[in-house]
Amino acid sequence: MKMFYQQFLAFFLMITITLLTLGMTFLGLSRSMFYQNTWDRLQDYAYAVKTQTMDIRQGKDSKVVVDKKKLVITEQMLSGRHIKISIYTEPDKLIFPDSKKATTKISSQCWSKLKRGQSVRAKTSDSKGFFKDSNRQLTNIYEPYLDIKGNLMAVVSVGTVMNGIEENLGEIKQNLLYAFFTAVVLGTIVSFVLTHYFTNRITKIQRATRQVANGDFDVKIDTYHHDELDDLAEDFNLMTQSLKESQVEIERQEQRRHELMANAAHEMRTPLTTINGLLEGMAYGALPEEDQEQCINLMRKETTRLIRLVNENLDYEKSRSGELVLAKTNFDATSAIKDVVSQLHKMAEDVGDRFIVKLPPLLNVYADKDRFIQIITNIGKNAVQFTRDGTITISGEKHGNDTMISIADTGIGMTDEEISNMWERYYKADPSRKVAKYGESGIGMAIVHQLLQLHHAKVCVDSAPGKGTTFTLLFPGEAIASDGSDQPQDDGSVVVDRCD
Ligand SMILES: Nc1ncnc2c1ncn2[C@@H]1O[C@H](COP(=O)(O)OP(=O)(O)OP(=O)(O)O)[C@@H](O)[C@H]1O
Ligand SMILES: [Mg+2]
Structure with a gap:
């Protein structure tokens, strides 16, 4: 019925x-x-x-x-x-x-x-x-x-x-009968109006539900906070709103997946095209004898770049899926950072940059040493990459049990949007690489982000275009760092913000 x-x-x-x-x-x-x-x-x-x-x-x-x-x-x-x-x-x-x-x-x-x-x-x-x-x-x-x-x-x-x-009594009965019929007629009219009013509102909700089922999440039902039907309509509006947000998020993720695939293919194609061109030149004897050694060196460099790209992607995926297990120990950060600086020294010299190290003779940090070096290398390399004829200052100190390390450059800096996008895989603020010759795949900071999460470390970035960039890292001491699991946290608890 x-x-x-x-x-x-x-x-x-x-x-x-x-x-x-x-x-x-x-x-x-x-x-x-x-x-x-x-x-x-x-x-x-x-x-x-x-x-x-x-x-x-x-x-x-x-x-x-x-x-x-x-x-x-x-x-x-x-x-x-x-x-x-x-x-x-x-x-x-x-x-x-x-x-x-x-x-x-x-x-x-x-x-x-x-x-x-x-x-x-x-x-x-x-x-x-x-x-x-x-x-x-x-x-x-x-x-x-x-x-x-x-x-x-x-x-x-x-x-x-x-x-x-x-x-x-008969007279009363008769009067009651009249009253009964009048009330029934009036009641029927009132109940008809009320029934019509309620079914109308239910029909509105039903129509809106159909619209949502057909994928239209912009539908909204008017509510007046009167009764349970209004509460239902309110809940319905909340539901469509969260469905709409989920839909936007799904579309964003899908778009992101497309971009990742396109970027990965693009990053691979560049070295592969170079190698292929050189191989063809060699096969058809188009390359003069004296250039052959240089060609082989170039091919080796491109192959190394490809291997690095594959390894970094594997690292990233491993850290995301929790396969990457950290071997955390207490070690001296000063000597580890000095090793990184000496590795980057030549690269910095090439672009007129100078490293300034302000570290205590011994700075204890609780971390996976290899991954710690990877984090400092990636940030330090970026500092060199985006700084011309400037300085890169690395300082560090103990904050209670925690270890604070800061890497500041005087390079090109970043806008707020660039800072928030920097941690995305394959993100490059300047995809044409006009400003720096060392930038490659845009995966370095995505790995840093994952590794910091695994260490339960905090990071903040202070940067402004033309003014340079400062990364401040805070590695927790042994007691806190051992408390959490080595699973990456996607809840944003390590998520990076501007430094206050
Ligand atoms: N110190 C910095 N100064 C200015 N921009 C930076 C700095 N560090 C990172 N960025 C911006 O963040 C982007 C992402 O950095 P990321 O290290 O992930 O990629 P990459 O250096 O371009 O490539 P890769 O590190 O994979 O070789 C950079 O392309 C750059 O635009
Ligand atoms: Mg980098």
Whole structure:
């Protein structure tokens, strides 16, 4: 069944059941109220009859005497109200209206209650035809008349027809029926409007869901923070927003994968093309004898570059997948850094750069020595690569248990965007390599990043175009560094930021 009809039926049933319950309760209450009022009234009459028209004649056998004249007048006065008075001396014997056998006998159960001095209320049928249209229901009150010893001397019965009550109740019933129909009609209209309103909102959410299923994440449902449907719509909006972000991230990753593949192919093609050209020249004897040695040297250099590229990529992948296991020890960073500087010395000299080393004679660091040298070499090489006729200052000191090393150059520097992209594989700020002759594949800093993560080391970069660049590294001491696993963390905890 469609939601609209379900809701509508539910509303309709709810209204009907509520109105019926209320109606029945009201009717029941009215009926008992009417009867109570009538009985109270009859009781008052019975009391008046007892006190005003009855007396006990004392003698050998005490006897009840009634003032029949007064009783007849009273009955005539009350006849307009359909009141019937009778006085019993036995359950089936009357002394008023006539001393004869009663046609309406008081049951023995009632009589014993009356003997105990209790009043009795009863409903009987007017089989005797006291009232003009007979066979109607009567309601009676039986009031005992006791002597001073408490003996039952007589019973005053005051009765009336119930048609007045039933007529009143019938009127109430009719009014209730009108109210019921009016309420049902109004309720139906209201429930129709409400049902329409709710199904409309659900349909909106359903339509939006379909749009999302078709890949449109720009859909947004208006919400007013009113009810649960608004909460649902709010959650839906949050869901589409995060789906949209995921979609953007997936597209970014896909784009990144394409770029990586293209860059890797490009980086490989350059040395391969050089080698191929040289080989062809040699094969066709196009190269003069005296240039052949130079050609072989060039081919060796290109092959070394290819091997380095492959090795660095393998290193990077290993460190990312957690295959690279560090062998951390405490060693002297000063001597390790001095070794790196002497290796880069020639390269720096070629471009007019000068190394300044400001290190204490002994600087303990807890790291994998080979990987530590790889980190310093990559950063130092970059400093040389992007600095002309400048200085590269390497300093270091202990910060509690941690070891701080800084490498500052006076080179070309980087913009903020370049700093954040620098750690990406194959990223080069200047792909044409016009500014430096040593830059190669753009993988150096990506490896540095991975290795620093494995060491749980922190790094910050301070750089500005034309002003130079400073890398500050902080290697944690043994206790902290051994706490974490050697798995690379992708949560950005080592992620590099500008130095404050
Ligand atoms: N000290 C620096 N000064 C200016 N730019 C830098 C510096 N260090 C890194 N960069 C920028 O970051 C980019 C990435 O550096 P990375 O070391 O990863 O690659 P590369 O040096 O170009 O090649 P590779 O190191 O793989 O031989 C560089 O191309 C350069 O644009
Ligand atoms: Mg480099």
